[in-house]
Amino acid sequence: xxxxxxxxxxxxxxxxxxxxxDLALAGTSxxxxxxxxxxxxxxxxxxxxxxxxxxxxxxxxxxxxxxxxQKEHGGIREILRGQVPIVRTDVLRLRLVMxxxxxxxxxxxxxxxxTRIEMTKALLGYSYTCVxxxxxxxxxxxxVTFYKRSGLQVFSVV
Numbered sequence: 001x002x003x004x005x006x007x008x009x010x011x012x013x014x015x016x017x018x019x020x021x022d023l024a025l026a027g028t029s030x031x032x033x034x035x036x037x038x039x040x041x042x043x044x045x046x047x048x049x050x051x052x053x054x055x056x057x058x059x060x061x062x063x064x065x066x067x068x069x070q071k072e073h074g075g076i077r078e079i080l081r082g083q084v085p086i087v088r089t090d091v092l093r094l095r096l097v098m099x100x101x102x103x104x105x106x107x108x109x110x111x112x113x114x115t116r117i118e119m120t121k122a123l124l125g126y127s128y129t130c131v132x133x134x135x136x137x138x139x140x141x142x143x144v145t146f147y148k149r150s151g152l153q154v155f156s157v158v
Contacts, residue, residue, distance in 0.1 A: 010095065013034055013036060013092075013095045014092050014095075016033035016034055016061075017033065017034060017061050017066075017091060017092055017094065017095075018088070018092065019033070020032075020033055020061055020062070020063055020066055021066055021088055021091055021092075023063050024063040024064075024066035024067045024070070025066075025067070025070065029063055030062070030063055030064065031062065031063050032060050032061065032062035032063070033060065033061060033062075034058075034059055034060040034061045034095070035058045035059075035060055036058060036059045036060075036095065036099060037056075037057075037058055037059075038054050038055070038056075038057040038058065038059065038099075038141065039099065040055075042054070042099060042100075042101075043055045043057070045104065046104065046117070049104050050104060050106055050115075050117060052115060052117075052134065054134065054139075054141065056139050057134070057139045057140060057141050058139065058140055058141070059095070059098045059099060059140075059141050060140050060141070060142055061091075061094060061142070061143060062142065065142060065143045065144065065146075066091060068144075068145060069086055069091065069143070069145060069146045069147075070086065072145065072147075073085065073086045073145065073146065073147040073148075074086045074087065078147070083147055083148065083149050083150075084126065084148050084149065084150050086146060086147060086148060090128070090146070090148060091146070093123060093128065094130060094143060094146060096121060096123060097119055097120070097121040097123075097128045097129075097130045097146070098119060098130055098132060098141065098143065100121065101119035101120060101121050101130075102120055102121045102122055103118075103119070103120045104117055104118070104119055105117070105118040105120075106118075107131050110133055110144065114133045114134060114135065114136075115133070115134040115136075116131055116132065116133050116134070116144060117131070117132050117134070118130075118131050119131075119132060125150070125151065126148040126149065126150060126151075127148065127149045127151070128146070128147075128148045129146070129147055129148070129149075130143050130145070130146045131143070131144045131145050131146075132144060
């Protein structure tokens with residue numbers, strides 16, 4: 001059962017990210033929000049599985065991430081790829097994928113050499129995948145991309 005503090009974060013996240021979603025689709029505004037502290041449980045898991053310390057980090061979302069997600073994974077291109085387009089309600093689910101992932105996989109470093117982690121979560125009959133980037137100086141975990149697939153996917157570790 002979620003604590004009152006967790007519920008407050010969830011409500012705050014949803015309101016903030018919903019506003020960011022509108023700003024992102026309306027123009028080129030650069031804003032960020034979310035700022036949910038990484039839980040001790042997730043920090044311990046990332047340290048154990050990824051050998052990366054994210055203690056003191058915060059999950060955030062920015063308008064650039066949302067624009068990328070919608071441009072690359074929110075339209076007809078996704079249907080042609082055999083995937084399901086991302087919509088507003090999916091973007092609001094980013095919080096659950098980033099804070100309570102089912103799987104963590106170290107992803108290829110980004111163009112700036114920053115550590116990336118692929119996080120997946122099964123929700124409401126979909127398999128969501130979010131690749132996040134660890135911004136060490138700011139101690140932020142920021143989504144780089146986010147997509148979903150229909151049906152539950154079977155994940156295996158090689």
